[in-house]
Amino acid sequence: MSYQLTSEVKQFLQELPKCEHHLHLEGTLEPELLFKLAKRNNIEFPQWFPKDIESCNVRYSQFKDLQDFLDHYYIGMSVLITEEDFYDLAIAYFEKAHKDNCHHSEVFFDPQGHLERGIDVKHVVEGFNRACKDANTKFGTTNKLIMCLLRHLPPKDCLDTVKLTAPFFEQGIVHGLGLDSSEVPNHPELFTESYEYLQNKYPHVGFTAHAGEEGDHTYVSKSLDHLNVTRIDHGINSHQNDELMERLAKEEILLSICPLSNVKLQVVEHVGQLPIDKFFEKNIPFSINSDDPAYFGGYILDNYLEVHRHFGFSVEDWGKIAINGIKGSWCDDARKDHLQKQVLDIVKKFQHIEIV
Ligand code: ADE
Ligand code: ZN
Numbered sequence: 001m002s003y004q005l006t007s008e009v010k011q012f013l014q015e016l017p018k019c020e021h022h023l024h025l026e027g028t029l030e031p032e033l034l035f036k037l038a039k040r041n042n043i044e045f046p047q048w049f050p051k052d053i054e055s056c057n058v059r060y061s062q063f064k065d066l067q068d069f070l071d072h073y074y075i076g077m078s079v080l081i082t083e084e085d086f087y088d089l090a091i092a093y094f095e096k097a098h099k100d101n102c103h104h105s106e107v108f109f110d111p112q113g114h115l116e117r118g119i120d121v122k123h124v125v126e127g128f129n130r131a132c133k134d135a136n137t138k139f140g141t142t143n144k145l146i147m148c149l150l151r152h153l154p155p156k157d158c159l160d161t162v163k164l165t166a167p168f169f170e171q172g173i174v175h176g177l178g179l180d181s182s183e184v185p186n187h188p189e190l191f192t193e194s195y196e197y198l199q200n201k202y203p204h205v206g207f208t209a210h211a212g213e214e215g216d217h218t219y220v221s222k223s224l225d226h227l228n229v230t231r232i233d234h235g236i237n238s239h240q241n242d243e244l245m246e247r248l249a250k251e252e253i254l255l256s257i258c259p260l261s262n263v264k265l266q267v268v269e270h271v272g273q274l275p276i277d278k279f280f281e282k283n284i285p286f287s288i289n290s291d292d293p294a295y296f297g298g299y300i301l302d303n304y305l306e307v308h309r310h311f312g313f314s315v316e317d318w319g320k321i322a323i324n325g326i327k328g329s330w331c332d333d334a335r336k337d338h339l340q341k342q343v344l345d346i347v348k349k350f351q352h353i354e355i356v
Contacts, residue, residue: 001272001310001312002272002309002310003308003309003310003311003312003355003356004356005305005308005309006353006356008350008353008354009308009353009355010305012315012318012346012350012353013301013304013305013308013318014100014101014301015101015346015349015350016304016318016319016322016343016346017101017103017339017342017343017346018100018101018102018103018288018300018301018304018322018325019102019103019104019105019106019287019322019325019326019339020097020102020104020105020106020107020287020289020290020300021105021106021208021233021254021256021287021325021329022108022233022234022256022258022287022289022290022291023093023097023105023106023107023108023289023290023291023293023300024073024107024108024109024110024148024180024292025086025089025090025093025107025108025109025128026073026076026077026080026089026109026110026113026292027073027291027292027293027294027295027296028090028092028093028096028292028293028294029076029077029079029080029089029294030092030294031050031053031056031057031060031294032053033088033089033092034056034076034079035052035053037080037081037085037088038079040085041079041081041082041085043078043079043081045075045078046075049072060072060264060294060295060296060297061264061297063264063265063266063295064266065214065265065266066183066213066214066265067182069264069265069292069295070181070182072295073292073295074113077110077113077114078117080114080119080124081119081123082123082127083123083126083127083130084127085127086123086124086126086127086128086131087127087128087130087131089127089131090107090127090128090131090132090135091131091134091135093105093107093293094131094132094134094139094141094143095135095138095139096293096299097141097299097300098135098139100299100300100301101301102141102300103140103141103142103339103342104141104142104143104326104329104331104335104339105141105142105143105144106143106144106145106175106176106329106330107128107143107144107145107146108146108147108148108178109124109125109128109145109146109147109148110148110150110180110181111124111125111147111161112149112150112153112157112158112161113150115161115164121164121165125145125165125168125173125174128145129145129173132144142331142335144175144176144206144330144331145173145175145176146174146175146176146177146178146206146208147165147168147169147174147176147177147178148177148178148179148180148181148210149161149162149177149178149179149180149191149194150180150181151179151181151182151183151186151190151191151210152181152182152186153181155191155193155194158191158194159193159194159197161194162177162194162197162198163197166197166198166201166202169198169201169202169205170201170202175205175206175330176205176206176207176208176330177195177206177207177208178207178208178209178210178233179191179208179209179210179223180210180233183210183211183213183214183215183219184214184215184219187222188209188211188219188222188223188226188227189222189226189227191209191227192227195207195226195227195228195229199228206230206330207227207228207229207230207231208229208231208232208233208256209223209227209229209232209233210232210233210234211223211232211233211234211235212232212234212235212236212237212238213233213234213236213262213265213267214265214267215237216237216240217237217238217239217240217244219237220232220235220237220238220244220248221241221244221247224247224251224253229253230253230254231253231254231255231256231328232248232253232254232255232256233255234255234256234257234258234262235248235253235255235256235257235286236255236257236262236267236274236275238255238275238284239275239279245278245282245284246282248282248284249282249283252285252327252328253284253285254285254286254287254324254325254327254328255279255284255285255286255287256286256287256289257276257279257286257287257288257289258288258289258290258291258296258303259271259274259276259288259303259306259307260290260291260296260297260298260302260303261290261291261296262274264296264297265296270310271306271307271309271310272310272311274310276307276310276311280311280313280317280321285324285325285327285328286321286324286325287321287324287325287328288300288303288304288325289303290302290303312355314355315347315350315351315353315355316347316351318347319343319344319346319347322343323340323343326339326340326343
């Protein structure tokens with residue numbers, strides 16, 4: 001089944017106020033900026049890495065799976081050295097998100113990918129934080145940083161990273177903790193100590209984890225049980241288990257779904273194969289996100305459009321999806337109220353349009 005992206009539908013989805021909850025800042029490194037920074041910082045890539053922008057674009061369209069993508073992603077981030085590099089990367093994303101009417105973003109970064117190259121984590125966080133503040137001033141968007149732990153590294157390394165970066169959580173500069181990288185076979189329970197450390201110290205911090213992307217539904221339930229997360233990144237394999245589906249609805253766990261990413265990493269052949277309709281019918285809150293847009297060929301609006309093409313949600317249903325995204329965000333109640341009003345205005349403006 002395919003629905004038309006009429007000019008009215010496109011206009012509606014463009015204007016609909018959006019929140020993004022699943023975006024890796026290092027995954028916004030477009031090939032243009034990658035080669036510019038490589039030159040600026042005198043970085044050489046391994047022999048097997050694409051040599052220019054064009055070959056990058058070709059190679060990025062052919063990832064075999066998550067690991068194949070990650071191998072490129074970790075080499076890509078090696079061009080990020082100075083505070084200015086981290087700033088340039090993040091502000092470019094915030095500008096693009098603003099153009100897509102994404103009013104609130106909660107964005108990931110991977111400190112261990114930089115620490116292991118000898119980069120001072122202060123440069124990483126300060127560059128990203130300065131971009132968050134400037135984006136607020138320039139574009140009026142609100143933005144929060146979520147630090148992710150790399151699950152392919154030893155749990156002890158993750159705990160050391162959490163301890164090293166604890167002052168940023170204390171000061172509210174970093175707002176959340178997440179878990180990413182190679183999901184299988186790096187089970188969530190290996191990282192309990194890192195999560196507990198921050199949960200005991202800073203109850204205001206938000207907790208999430210990638211789960212059920214390539215891993216099966218047990219990765220999702222174990223993240224809820226052992227990491228006490230209130231959000232799940234991806235979570236698409238949750239549909240394999242009815243009990244888990246009921247739990248997600250009952251506990252209002254937001255799934256941050258990344259449709260184009262799932263296609264590019266060959267988790268599904270096309271967006272229509274994702275269980276997005278099931279999640280909607282079962283009242284499981286979800287948001288639509290871009291994950292690593294520079295690698296997967298689309299930012300947040302592109303993901304909304306592709307979901308519409310396959311599922312043809314009504315204007316009212318899209319309003320509900322947008323409001324669930326706001327409710328599942330980690331911004332304060334005043335900001336949530338403001339965003340919800342903006343969504344209701346747009347839903348009203350476009351309520352007449354026909355979905356065909
Ligand atoms: N790091 C960046 N993107 C990721 C993804 N989609 N899954 C796991 N780790 C990631
Ligand atoms: Zn991700």
